[in-house]
Amino acid sequence: xxxxxxxxxxxxxxxxxxxxxxxxxxxxxxxxxxxxxxxxxxxxxxxxxxxxxxxxxxxxxxxxxxxxxxxxxxxxxxxxxxxxxxxxxxxxxxxxxxxxxxxxxxxxxxxxxxxxxxxxxxxxxxxxxxxxxxxxxxxxxxxxxxxxxxxxxxxxxxxxxxxxxxxxxxxxxxxxxxxxxxxxxxxxxxxxxxxxxxxxxxxxxxxxxxxxxxxxxxxxxxxxxxxxxxx
Ligand code: APR
Numbered sequence: 001x002x003x004x005x006x007x008x009x010x011x012x013x014x015x016x017x018x019x020x021x022x023x024x025x026x027x028x029x030x031x032x033x034x035x036x037x038x039x040x041x042x043x044x045x046x047x048x049x050x051x052x053x054x055x056x057x058x059x060x061x062x063x064x065x066x067x068x069x070x071x072x073x074x075x076x077x078x079x080x081x082x083x084x085x086x087x088x089x090x091x092x093x094x095x096x097x098x099x100x101x102x103x104x105x106x107x108x109x110x111x112x113x114x115x116x117x118x119x120x121x122x123x124x125x126x127x128x129x130x131x132x133x134x135x136x137x138x139x140x141x142x143x144x145x146x147x148x149x150x151x152x153x154x155x156x157x158x159x160x161x162x163x164x165x166x167x168x169x170x171x172x173x174x175x176x177x178x179x180x181x182x183x184x185x186x187x188x189x190x191x192x193x194x195x196x197x198x199x200x201x202x203x204x205x206x207x208x209x210x211x212x213x214x215x216x217x218x219x220x221x222x223x224x225x226x227x228x229x230x231x
Contacts, residue, residue, distance in 0.1 A: 002161040003082040004169065004227075005192075006072060007183050011172020011199055013091050015217040016063040018056075022174050038148050046129040046142075053143040054126045057109045060091045061125070068171070068220035069097035075224045076100055084161040086154075088173060088180050090145050105152040105180065111144035120144055152179065162187045169195045169223070172216050175202035184208060197223060 010020035021027045035041040036052040065073075076083050076099045085094060085102050090109040094102045107113075112123035116138035123143060124131075130139045146152050162168065168187035175181040184194045184204060196202060196211040197219050205211045212219050 001082065002084045002165045004079065004167045005084045005086060005158075005161045005165045005183070005187060006169045006171060007173065007180060008072075008085070008087045008089060008094075008171045009173025009180075010089060012068055012087070012216050012220075013063070013066070013089055013093050014172065014199075015066045015068070015215060016091075016093055018059055018063050018089075018091055018093075020172075022176065033148065037145075039150065042142060042147070050127045050129060050143075053109055053145065056090070057123065057125065057143075060093075060109055063091065063093060065093040065097035066217045068216035069093045069099075071221040071224040073098035073100075075227060078228060084158075084165075086158055086161075086180075086183075088177070090143075103154045103157060105146070105154055105158065107143070107145035107153060109143055109145060113142055113144035114138060115140035115142055155179065158183070159186070162192070163190045165190075165192050167195065168192045169197065170202070170208070171197045171220060172199070173202065175204045195223070 014020050019027050031052060036049050042049045072085060072094060076085060085099055087094060087102055087104055088106050090107055092110050110123055111120055112127060113120050114133035114136060117133060117136040119133055119135035121134055127141060127143065131141045132139055133141055162183055165187055168184050170184055188194050194208045196205055196208040198213060199215055
């Protein structure tokens with residue numbers, strides 16, 4: 001039985017040095033998303049897309065989990081299956097902080113996918129157009145990330161958890177990309193309380209039962225301590 005669902009976005013990893021998308025100077029201000037985060041962009045210029053994700057993979061490797069990742073990992077070890085950690089992030093910082101299981105609805109930059117046979121494997125540090133799939137040999141390899149216009153991963157699992165949780169917590173996301181941006185309303189529709197932990201008010205802050213503003217590395221550990229103290 002899932003008691004708490006936590007959804008995280010780029011703000012969770014911001015204090016680890018990984019860029020967000022829509023803050024000032026964010027990734028989408030520096031790279032046209034239609035060129036680097038769509039199937040059409042990949043078909044047009046696979047080298048550009050591989051370069052973009054190779055750079056994000058290097059940043060991910062160089063980054064370290066922050067206190068918010070560590071607090072969520074600690075909570076996951078205490079609550080076990082009562083907690084579902086869902087993330088829009090493609091980094092592995094929650095896993096490196098010790099979280100036993102993370103549901104990556106937008107995929108993982110540290111994984112690779114074959115567009116021909118759908119084989120998945122740990123990505124090499126750098127991927128290039130024409131790299132052969134280790135399973136079928138096809139030169140159809142790509143980062144295992146979900147691009148705009150593609151179907152997010154694990155939605156059935158997430159919907160089942162939203163239908164039974166008592167608390168939905170949104171951390172470090174602007175609430176601007178669906179279906180993730182609608183998860184709080186889906187959980188509330190099933191009777192869950194909703195809490196937002198964010199640096200700035202998101203698009204839906206006013207619709208959460210409670211919204212706390214501050215950097216994740218401070219306010220997430222504070223919240224986890226409260227949950228653990230309440231038992
Ligand atoms: N602590 C907490 N929140 C933070 C911090 C921080 N240190 N720094 C930034 N934030 C908040 C911002 O206020 C903003 O609301 O994190 C949010 C980041 O929003 P976005 O840049 O839009 O990132 P995100 O919500 O994760 O984007 C969702 O959009 O482009 C797609 O696939 C991409 O998964 C991504 C999705």
